[in-house]
Amino acid sequence: MAIGRQQLAFIKELYGVRLKLGWHGYLRRDPSALLHLEPGRQDPYPLYEQVRARGRVSTTPLGNLITVDHEVCNQVLRSRDFVAAEDNNDDHQLSLLDMNPPDHTRLRRLVAPDFTAKRVTRFTPQIEQVLAQLIKKVPRDRPFDLVSEVAAPLPIAVITELLGIPDANAEEFAHHGQEFGSALGGIQSLSHARRLAATRKRLAEIFTEVFELRRREPSDDVIGRIVAEDSPVRPDELVPLCTLLLIAGFETTVNLIGNTVLALLSNPDQWQLLTDDPDLADKAIEEGLRYDSPVQRTGRLATTDTELAGRPVKAGEWILTAIGGANRDPRVFTEPDRFDIGRDNADDHLSFSGGIHYCLGAALARLEAGIALRTIATEFPDLQLAGDRRRRPGSLIRGMQYFPVQAPKLRQTVIV
Ligand code: HEM
Structure with a gap:
């Protein structure tokens, strides 16, 4: 099959960027390049400190700006x-x-009412019920994968319900999500680009069916409003x-x-605090958001010539706001590398x-x-790490793909 001009340009761009990152990262040990590579995927936090040591705003080898400074990140965002x-x-x-106002405002206004703190609490019973089902299925005599058995199916069940996707296949969505999520940090290869295109096509098919259903049977949920005759969303x-x-x-x-x-499991004193008082869960989640x-x-x-932390910035310059590094800024968080669920300003x-x-x-x-x-802290107070974990691909979205844990002394009762 002949390669078209557009494809060729794409390939040149793709591998050009990968080559530059590899050169500056692996050969010149540039921390902002390494953030996009394997070391950044495994543990970006020492790299953020190297970036911080260069100043509040610095330049990357690709000619963009980068900041791990909490105040500067906040200001830019x-x-x-x-x-x-x-x-x-x-x-x-x-x-x-990737939209700017006024188009961004037009779409965001339409969907925002479904996601307010007040509106989402209606999902509490469903979340509890889904968790109870998932926990019932967890094997009691051997390690299990926390990601595929508990952490992934829960949010898939909730968002497909919220969007009104009937008979959602959780495994299929988990697969599409991984493909999509890993691409957010940049396409890694041609085969990656092909897999992403296939994922996009499949999701478009699923949504087109849901749109048709909602046009036939109008509803006052998110998709119902998005496809309604007077909807401001363009096709x-x-x-x-x-x-x-x-x-x-x-x-x-x-x-x-x-x-x-x-x-929590890597800091047993913090896990103990939580299992002693599971109502600390919300605080632990806030610290989890900050810490990792x-x-x-x-x-x-x-969009205009301006300045950041005293450094001139020209219109047209991109700045990478490294949220993970800003969350470890010692000017805002004391002992930022310590995971502390009692931290006052984690939020x-x-x-x-x-x-x-x-x-x-x-x-x-x-x-x-x-x-x-x-629920996890209540049901599995003796939860332990159980073997080698695997991180997900890509360094923009950070998390585990495979996370084996074991609960030696399982409680017999499961909340319903
Ligand atoms: C721990 C969970 C989550 C994290 C850490 C997270 C993080 C983020 C971040 C960092 C952004 C902004 C990116 C930017 O400024 O360029 C964002 C935007 C967004 N998030 Fe989340 N998110 C989470 C969960 C969710 C959930 C459950 C939904 C539900 C649909 C959601 C929907 C969105 C949407 C629609 C946007 C785009 C908003 C806009 O551009 O106006 N996120 N999220």
Whole structure:
């Protein structure tokens, strides 16, 4: 099959970036390049400290800016002088995430009411019920994978219910989510690009069926409103918007549960505090968000000449806001590398970003993860790490793909 000009340009761009990152990362040990490579996937935190030592804002080998400074990150994310996408970008595959006002405002206004803290509490009974079912199925005499058995199926069940996707196949969605999530940090190879295209196509098919159903049988839920006759959503915006809501709805929450349980089991005194008082679960989740954020970075484009921490920034420059590094800023968090569920200001983290792109699902994620952690601590007080874990691909979304744990003394009763 002949390669077209567009494909060739894509291949050159893809491998050009990978080569540059490899050169500057592995050969020149540049920490901002290593963040995108295997060392960044395994443990980005020492790299953030090397970036911090270079100043509050520094330049990456690819010619962009980077900051791990909490105040600067916060300023960039909230400032009108920075946007999430170039204005001539009409692709919007990531929907809200790569849209600017006024289009961003038009879509966000439509979906936001379904995600307020008040609205999402209606899912509490369902979350408890799904967890009870999942925990009943967990093997009692051998290690089990916390990710595939508990942390992943829960948010998939909740977001597919919220979006009204009938007969959702959790395993299939988990697979699509991984493909999509790993691509957020950049396409790794041509086969990766092909797998992503297949995932996109399959999700588009699933959503097109749901849209048809909702047009036949109108409903007052998110998708019902998105496809209603008077909906402000344009036809080409429908699938990307729903794909974002779906994938963001579980790809991050699964990692929040996994990362927080890992931090707790790696710090037995903190796990003990939680099992003694499972009502500390919400505080533990907040510290989990700070300590090991499921989303490690995002970026913004300067729309005007400005300055950050005394450094001039030119219109058209990109700045990488390293949320994971900002969450360990010693100017904001005392002993930032310590996991401490009693920390007073843990919720000053930037894990849900800030400004107009502040995570739409923050309340839902907190609700799900809080209930999950409370239930795990109550049902498995003797939970232990049980063997080698595997991290998920990519370094932008941080979490475990395979996380074996064991609960030697299981309680006999399961909450319903
Ligand atoms: C632990 C869980 C979660 C984390 C850490 C997280 C993190 C984030 C971050 C960092 C952003 C902003 C990215 C940027 O500024 O460029 C974001 C945006 C978003 N999140 Fe979440 N998220 C989580 C859960 C959820 C859930 C459960 C949903 C439910 C649908 C969701 C939906 C969204 C949407 C739609 C956006 C785009 C908002 C916009 O651009 O206006 N997220 N999230």
